[in-house]
Amino acid sequence: YWSQRKRRAAVANLPGPYCAPLIGAIYLMRNFNAKSFLQESRKHLAQLGALQRLWVFNRLVIMSSDQEFNTQLLASTESSCLVKHELYQLMKPWLGNGLLLSSGRQWQQRRKIITPTFHFGILEQFVEVFDQQSNICVQRLAEQADGKTAFDVHSYVCAAALDIIAETAMGTKIYAQQAKRTPYADAVHDCGAIIAWRFLSIYLQNELLFSLAHPLLKLRQSKLINLMHEFTSNVIEQRRRALQQQQLNDSVDELGCKRRLALLDVLLQSRIDGRPLTNEEIREEVDTFMVAGHDTTTSALSFCLWLISRHAEVQAKLLAEILQLLGEDRSGAVSMRQLNELKYMECVIKETLRLYPSVPVVGRTLQADFKYTHSKFGAGVIPAGSEIIMSLILMQTDANYYAEPELFKPERFESSQSSAYAPFSAGPRNCVGQKFAQLEMKMLLAKLVREFELLPLGAHIEPVVSIVLRSATGFQLGMRRRQSEQAKNL
Numbered sequence: 001y002w003s004q005r006k007r008r009a010a011v012a013n014l015p016g017p018y019c020a021p022l023i024g025a026i027y028l029m030r031n032f033n034a035k036s037f038l039q040e041s042r043k044h045l046a047q048l049g050a051l052q053r054l055w056v057f058n059r060l061v062i063m064s065s066d067q068e069f070n071t072q073l074l075a076s077t078e079s080s081c082l083v084k085h086e087l088y089q090l091m092k093p094w095l096g097n098g099l100l101l102s103s104g105r106q107w108q109q110r111r112k113i114i115t116p117t118f119h120f121g122i123l124e125q126f127v128e129v130f131d132q133q134s135n136i137c138v139q140r141l142a143e144q145a146d147g148k149t150a151f152d153v154h155s156y157v158c159a160a161a162l163d164i165i166a167e168t169a170m171g172t173k174i175y176a177q178q179a180k181r182t183p184y185a186d187a188v189h190d191c192g193a194i195i196a197w198r199f200l201s202i203y204l205q206n207e208l209l210f211s212l213a214h215p216l217l218k219l220r221q222s223k224l225i226n227l228m229h230e231f232t233s234n235v236i237e238q239r240r241r242a243l244q245q246q247q248l249n250d251s252v253d254e255l256g257c258k259r260r261l262a263l264l265d266v267l268l269q270s271r272i273d274g275r276p277l278t279n280e281e282i283r284e285e286v287d288t289f290m291v292a293g294h295d296t297t298t299s300a301l302s303f304c305l306w307l308i309s310r311h312a313e314v315q316a317k318l319l320a321e322i323l324q325l326l327g328e329d330r331s332g333a334v335s336m337r338q339l340n341e342l343k344y345m346e347c348v349i350k351e352t353l354r355l356y357p358s359v360p361v362v363g364r365t366l367q368a369d370f371k372y373t374h375s376k377f378g379a380g381v382i383p384a385g386s387e388i389i390m391s392l393i394l395m396q397t398d399a400n401y402y403a404e405p406e407l408f409k410p411e412r413f414e415s416s417q418s419s420a421y422a423p424f425s426a427g428p429r430n431c432v433g434q435k436f437a438q439l440e441m442k443m444l445l446a447k448l449v450r451e452f453e454l455l456p457l458g459a460h461i462e463p464v465v466s467i468v469l470r471s472a473t474g475f476q477l478g479m480r481r482r483q484s485e486q487a488k489n490l
């Protein structure tokens with residue numbers, strides 16, 4: 001237990017904004033909304049530096065886009081450093097104790113059974129699904145590819161990403177790309193926007209005050225959550241029935257190898273503390289993975305396609321690599337080995353996630369004192385109970401870590417990688433779907449760029465912070481079908 005005086009003394013070495021008696025720096029939040037958040041945070045970074053302390057009433061908050069501090073905290077394996085920030089609890093009615101929100105023993109046990117379901121061998125089985133669903137995405141986009149009309153690519157990518165996560169991790173087809181509407185994806189979008197709005201307002205973070213001040217919005221949030229839960233319960237039910245009918249768990253593939261079980265199959269069969277997971281526990285994970293598994297990759301791919309459409313030289317280099325490694329035959333399946341060879345594409349994806357990390361900010365609440373060392377501030381201790389907000393987006397676009405940080409230059413990743421780079425977070429609570437996401441994004445990008453020329457048409461992006469990063473103007477671009485090299489030479 002630290003007295004208020006000792007807590008103040010512990011962080012006296014760090015700069016911070018003016019904090020008024022009793023209320024602290026709460027006045028700063030009046031300028032924050034989804035649109036202004038990035039700009040405002042950049043302003044504070046420029047004024048006070050990458051590592052700051054501030055007080056909100058008696059809460060001590062450390063704001064860090066500092067590479068040294070973030071690296072040490074994220075890498076820590078102490079369980080006291082692995083608990084998510086209180087604000088994540090706003091997502092609890094939606095995601096329950098799924099992997100993203102849970103902590104302590106519960107998180108540890110679940111992470112242990114879930115991590116192997118994203119093992120290399122399983123991902124290899126998924127590549128076929130990535131391939132087929134990407135082909136459908138290409139077919140759908142062909143209708144837009146008139147070479148002159150700007151359109152928003154987000155909903156196309158989103159439907160493909162939804163189909164992919166459902167068919168791979170959940171073993172269930174949901175046909176989002178064939179449907180006229182995707183109510184589940186719309187609900188994710190709307191509910192995410194409400195929660196992100198609440199993140200930025202102190203009084204709305206309180207469940208009771210939110211209900212009293214905005215009863216209709218609270219009702220809407222509950223309805224959206226019910227809709228999403230119904231959807232995920234259906235996915236589970238479908239898979240449960242399929243498992244019962246076909247005994248898929250014992251099945252072997254055509255080479256006689258035992259089929260590796262995907263996430264939902266494992267959840268349906270696992271035992272924790274000697275008992276199977278309850279329906280509710282399974283649904284929490286399915287909710288978590290359905291949303292974390294499609295919304296993030298949709299954001300990354302949308303930004304990536306938009307950036308490629310605005311950088312002709314990057315597009316040309318990318319196309320050359322795709323044609324060299326995958327060839328021109330668009331009917332053949334693309335393998336995991338081929339995807340792994342697409343090294344320039346890897347740089348394009350990395351550079352996109354540097355500028356526009358799908359999860360721009362992550363937060364923790366320290367359960368014990370955290371000791372750090374810093375080249376400027378020396379050795380220090382952040383007291384237990386402090387809240388840590390780590391801005392990945394500010395860290396990755398800081399001129400102290402990157403030359404010309406605002407420019408899209410995939411080549412910067414060809415030689416070395418800065419340690420001020422963590423779009424998938426790092427350490428024990430890093431993204432469990434990182435490899436999955438990279439392969440999925442490579443497949444979609446390879447197919448789309450091989451088939452279409454991406455054209456710089458329509459509005460500029462306007463990044464806004466929701467739970468994942470979005471753009472207020474959407475992701476507008478044009479597309480034109482490429483003629484094959486052979487046809488051009490005739």
Ligand code: HEM
Binds near residue numbers: 099
């Ligand atoms: C471009 C794509 C993606 C990005 C940039 C991304 C980023 C991240 C980040 C930054 C975190 C840490 C969050 C925090 O500390 O609060 C995280 C956690 C997580 N991600 Fe991803 N993610 C991506 C794709 C995926 C995919 C495809 C899946 C599932 C298949 C997934 C599942 C998860 C889960 C379950 C966690 C929580 C892990 C834990 O706390 O143990 N993510 N992701």
